[in-house]
Structures are given as structure tokens and as C-alpha cells.
Amino acid sequence: MELIHRNLLIGIHDSLQETFFEKNKYADKVIERLLKSHKKWGSQDRAVVSEIFYNIIRWKRRLEYYMGEGVKPGNIYKLILAYLLWSKTHYKKFEEFEGIKIADILTKLKKGTVPTKAIEYSIPDWLAETLEKELGKNWEKEMDALNEQAPTILRANTLKTTPKHLVEELKEENVQSFQIRNYPDAVQLEEKKNVFLTSAFKEGLFEVQDASSQKIGEFLDVKEGMRVVDACAGAGGKTLHLAALMKNKGQIIALDIFEWKLAELKRRAKRAGAHNIETRFIEDNKVIKRLHEKADRLLIDAPCSGLGVLKRNPDSKWKIDQDFIDRIKGEQQQILQDYSKMLKKGGKMIYATCSILPSENNKQVEVFLKNNPEFQLVKDQKIMPSEGFDGFYMALIERTQ
Structure with a gap:
């Protein structure tokens, strides 16, 4: 049994409260701030805090069942206790959780079963229904994969190094890693480490980018000398690739559409x-109009539900709903319609999402092609989470006239 010290427990409590109950607070940024503010914590403590924090977010629905109530600002410690008991992690003496009846939780834990699939996979009821409707019997296999911890994947920056040399460089800094077959630039860490402190990162030898995401750059088939437009660039992970x-x-x-993301992209590009x-x-629309029929290649990495990346962003399943997905599908079609005009005749574009729902993926492409016969x-290609990495979809489309 692991021992969780009180100061770590308080940090986990405060971070969970912030993630669940403060608007626009996302788990990755919350945990990043927590760890930065506790520089004296050792690497093992930091790893334990991060793992417990993410696992509680991931399994919130199931833990609520064990608690016998939904999560509220006043019962975060009960949520943590349910997780510690479920995972058999020891926090000093459980009696220190004042006012919490351990026996009630243990009774449900000993039963070993939960009443519904949504509770079993720790997702909202609406999401279980949507996944079953869109993926059929495969949805449970994909949720199994999405409830696993995501590996840390790097993309070797081939402007400065090779994957083989990157593995060697990281080894010198006590970071063990290995190349991944069929992913030319990908390097996977053997265990989680803060790679942003390495000189290899500061020298721009790599970016953190999931293996599935790296497939998109290859899929676009870019050539030296082309004019390429990345229409939804964000902070630039795919742009840099x-x-x-x-x-x-x-x-x-x-x-x-966000200036702060482009500012981050500039910093990353310089490094x-x-x-x-x-x-x-x-x-405004003029920015798009000025580029009409100017691009040899176009990447539309469209906003989406993000259901393919729940491994690394488990809090998003608690922040979205069916109305959000319905709205985002309208945005996807509008973006496809408007941004595709930037492509030259004979040019190619990718429509990509990090969703696993056909309604956001191939169905959107089918509607677009029906309405635009010149494409x-x-x-x-669809990459499902059960294949080992993030879930993604990508369609390569050519403008023929």
C-alpha cells in the first residue's frame, strides 16, 4: 500500500475543487499550476499527486456511486476517500476523514458490480447512449481504452535531430525512451517524466505530440516549396510538424481565431x-477571402468533441453535453464550407478531428462532398483509441476543378 501524506492530499483536494467547480478551469492547467507551486515536492510525490488527480477525474461517476451521492464542493474529501479505498491506496489512518462513514463505501466496493454501463465506464448517461448509437457494440472496447492513462509521446524535430539521436540525448538526461514502429518521428517515454526541464526540449529537439496526431502531417503529403495553410492552427503542434x-x-x-494561441505558436517555432x-x-472573413484558391495544401483540424483524447483530457467528458456536440457539428460543416475555398484547383486538403464519432467525421465529409462536387x-483513415494511441479521423480531399 502507498502512503499519501497530508500536504499532498490537500493539494489534490484543492485542484479537484478548482477543476470541477470553477468555470473554464481545465485539468492539465490546474495540475501544472499545483506542481509549479510546490517545487519542494520530489519526483515520486509529484507523480503520485498527478496520477491520483487524473484517476479521480477519470472515474468520478463510478466513485460517486461508491460514495452514494454526487460530487459537491463540500464532499471532495469523500470523493478522494472513495478512490483511495477502491484503489487500495492508504492515507495514514482512514479515521482522519472526519464525518465520513467508511463502512458505507466499503459495502458497495465489496459488491464488486455497478448497476449501469455508464457508471461502469464512468461517463454521463447521454454519452453512453451516443457512443452506443454511433459505434455499436464496439463502444465498450473504446471506452476501456479511453479510461487508460495516456503514454507520453514525443515528436523528434527533424529540423534539428533524428528520433534515434533524440533517444540517445534523453538517455544522457536520465529519461528512458524508445522509437515506435510505423511512426517515423515518434519517441515514447518508458515512464512519465517532466521532459520540459530537459536541455533537449530547451534546444528544440522535440515537441510533445501524440503518435496519432503525427499521422496527420504525413497524410497531407506536403512537399518542399509548397504554400500550405493550417486553418485551425491553435498553438501549432501540427504546424511545426x-x-x-x-x-x-x-x-x-x-x-x-485566438491571438494568444498564435503567440504561443511563434514561441514554439522559434525554439x-x-x-x-x-x-x-x-x-474577420477578409483574412480567409484573401487566401481563396492560394493553397497547395490545406489542413482543417476542426474543433470537435475531443472524445478521441479522453485518455489525456478526462475532464472534458464532464464539461460537454449532447447540445455541445450538436453545435460543434454545425461549426464543422461551416468551417469546411468556408475554408475549403482557400484550396487551389488540383490542391489537397485534410479534414481532421480528434473525435471517434462518425457524425463528426466521415458523415461530415459525405455532406460536404455532396454539396461541393468540385471536391x-x-x-x-480513422484511428481508434483501442489501437493504442489517441482517437483521430482524417480525410484527404482533392479539389478537382
């Missing part, structure tokens, strides 16, 4: 030595 694939030759125009990227803030599907 495209720059490396193009060997800094040609032009990449990175667009986004990576990616010099062929120009950022443009989408402040045709070249190929598409």
Missing part, C-alpha cells in the same frame, strides 16, 4: 528553428 516535413522550404500560413511559418489572426475524397 509540417514545417519539419517541408524542411523549412516553402510557406506555411498558420491561421487561428524549433521553423522559419517558414507566418501567423495570421482571423479577425473528391482521395482516402480517409
